[in-house]
């Protein structure tokens with residue numbers, strides 16, 4: 333087949349770009365390293381889901397092994413495993429992006445039409461307070477008692493049918509009732525109907541380019557090699573995936589900022605142990621978000637969140653019988669996490685085998701933000717009668733951002749404001765890798781909006 337555009341990665345950005353291009357008649361091929369699942373085939377057990385839906389068998393670590401990096405590897409990418417919380421960026425985030433990148437459209441006004449267009453591709457709802465579970469009750473009560481502000485979450489979901497006893501925590505391994513608006517039931521599905529081709533279990537390992545075309549090659553999960561050519565290439569392999577691919581091909585010779593400026597919003601889960609049943613795993617996974625202007629200014633947010641037992645067991649400190657005793661309290665555990673808007677950039681590197689590794693630490697400012705967040709969590713748990721507060725022993729990086737930062741200066745950025753790599757006419761990126769710094773807000777909706785903007789610029793050229 334002759335393709336106009338090849339997209340590497342069928343995650344959030346890849347699916348949105350595929351949709352906007354294919355529905356306009358562009359011949360698109362999407363190559364995705366992960367497997368393709370449907371609501372009937374998602375892994376049923378948490379441990380299988382970790383192994384089958386993520387790179388690295390579930391968890392990868394930064395070089396000091398202090399942050400667990402969760403990197404999706406599945407058709408639909410992060411939209412399959414994420415909590416589907418949708419937020420537009422505020423001026424605090426966009427002003428800081430504009431200051432760092434010099435890109436003029438990073439403002440609420442500059443992005444508003446693209447946000448609107450992205451929101452139309454999904455069903456988005458406020459999570460109703462009427463269905464909140466015990467964990468959400470503690471969150472709301474603690475916020476009130478401590479004088480903090482929270483409000484209901486906005487989520488990409490159509491009908492979670494909680495009255496039928498659905499537990500949303502399951503949908504972190506793929507939604508079995510197709511309520512969560514993962515891209516295989518939204519944009520990617522419509523792209524495929526419009527004629528887009530998708531090859532799953534196809535890991536791209538090499539990218540070659542000329543003035544007029546690009547060639548990508550790699551291997552299928554069977555070990556069979558593949559090679560495809562097109563007029564243009566979209567890198568949508570996520571922050572680590574894009575850097576890994578380009579660093580392996582030594583694009584850093586022309587793009588000195590490649591792999592730099594990596595952020596994760598490091599998150600720290602804290603468990604509150606109560607004498608009563610909380611059942612944080614029942615019903616909606618989360619109902620509230622912190623909406624406290626003081627928290628935003630201090631550079632953190634709190635999340636009303638829980639995790640399935642394998643994940644919780646990795647966070648609960650101790651070993652042997654002590655650990656088991658704590659895990660037996662699972663149904664009496666509440667959980668709140670602090671997500672830090674990190675200021676200290678990490679760096680993605682690639683070793684001689686082509687394996688990516690991530691240098692990422694907190695600096696003094698980030699540690700202070702974390703401490704302030706942990707203090708607020710402690711106050712919430714104590715004010716609502718927790719018997720014990722147990723901080724998780726590992727940071728978690730879910731929002732993997734940067735490595736191909738957007739900006740006008742080719743010395744301090746990788747992607748230009750027209751979404752092309754500096755100096756390359758036919759290689760584009762619009763996913764989480766182009767974030768200039770950490771916004772401190774859920775990234776997906778902005779990735780969707782930027783991908784739509786990139787697709788429209790590309791369409792004009794095509």
Ligand SMILES: Cc1cc2nc3c(=O)[nH]c(=O)nc-3n(C[C@H](O)[C@H](O)[C@H](O)COP(=O)(O)OP(=O)(O)OC[C@H]3O[C@@H](n4cnc5c(N)ncnc54)[C@H](O)[C@@H]3O)c2cc1C
Nearest residue numbers: 341343344345365409410414415416417536573763764776
């Ligand atoms: C548990 C969890 C919860 C989250 N919750 C939220 C939330 O509530 N709200 C929110 O906004 N964000 C959330 N996020 C983050 C959000 O999902 C990501 O920011 C988003 O998915 C990033 O989109 P992307 O297009 O950049 O990359 P991804 O969606 O990660 O897609 C990249 C895809 O590229 C593929 N790929 C990589 N390398 C190659 C290669 N060489 N060849 C072929 N394919 C390749 C990967 O397998 C992957 O499928 C969460 C993330 C996690 C892990």
